[in-house]
Amino acid sequence: MSRETIEKLSSQKRSPKPSHNSNNYSIWNDIFTDSIDLHKQANSVHNYGPVLLELDTEIIKNTYTGKVWVTKSNPTTWDTNTSHERKWFVSVNDLEDSFHYGSLDHMIVFRHCGGKLPILGHLNRVVLDDPRLQTERYRIDYFSMAFGALMLAMKEGGLEVPIEKRTCNQGCSCLDSYRNGKSEPEKMFTL
Ligand SMILES: [Zn+2]
Incomplete structure (x- = not known):
């Protein structure tokens, strides 16, 4: 789901959080994906979360949007003066010459897809971190708890x-x- 969709769902439960700056660049309702497993590449926790959804590249042909763009620089570095050519790859030749597999700048963006990417039939597998710790409150290990929640969500979907x-x-x-609490499992594994 896009940031906008997630924010909308979250704000139904609690007051909205301050907006991310990408809100200003017409990408708030787009969906960003990386070309590589960032936990594996960085050899550390990925701060976006402990769950990796591995999508089949076939989804690029079948997004129901018709528009898949690739960023040339990370949107967190964009400002009002950043040109279109510095934000995005602008041609097939540009992409062939300069795209680097695994680059944090070069993200594959599903644009104008209504804030939700139809992953049914395109999800290869889910990879879940195991912090080998238990929740403070219920003494249940985080991995088992998250595994159960994911199973339920997948069944529903x-x-x-x-x-x-x-x-x-x-x-x-x-x-x-x-x-050591640098990555807080309580925040990353529970709602
Ligand atoms: Zn690890």
Whole structure:
């Protein structure tokens, strides 16, 4: 879902949060995806969350929007003076010459898709972090709790794909980060 869709759903439950600056650049209702598993690449917790949805590239052909754009720079660095050519790849040649697989700047953006990406049939698998910790309140391990919630959500959405426990590379700092509270499992795994 897009930031706008998520904000709208959240604001039904609580007061709206301050807007992200991307709100100013007509991308608030678009959906941003990365070309690589960022947890694996950075060897650390990905701050956007402990769940990775791995999409099949076929979805690019079948977005029901017809428009898939690729950013040339990260929107968090855009300002009112940033030109269109510095924000986005503007041609196939431009993309072939300069796109770097795994770059944090080069994000694949599903535009004008009504704030929701139809992933049914295009989700290969779900990868879930296991912080090997328990919730303070109920003494249930975070992984099992999140696994159950994802199973339920997938059943409701008609999705049948494997949920895999993340296997980290040697030297990954995620367990330390979850344990020392740098990445707060309570915030990342519970509502
Ligand atoms: Zn890890």
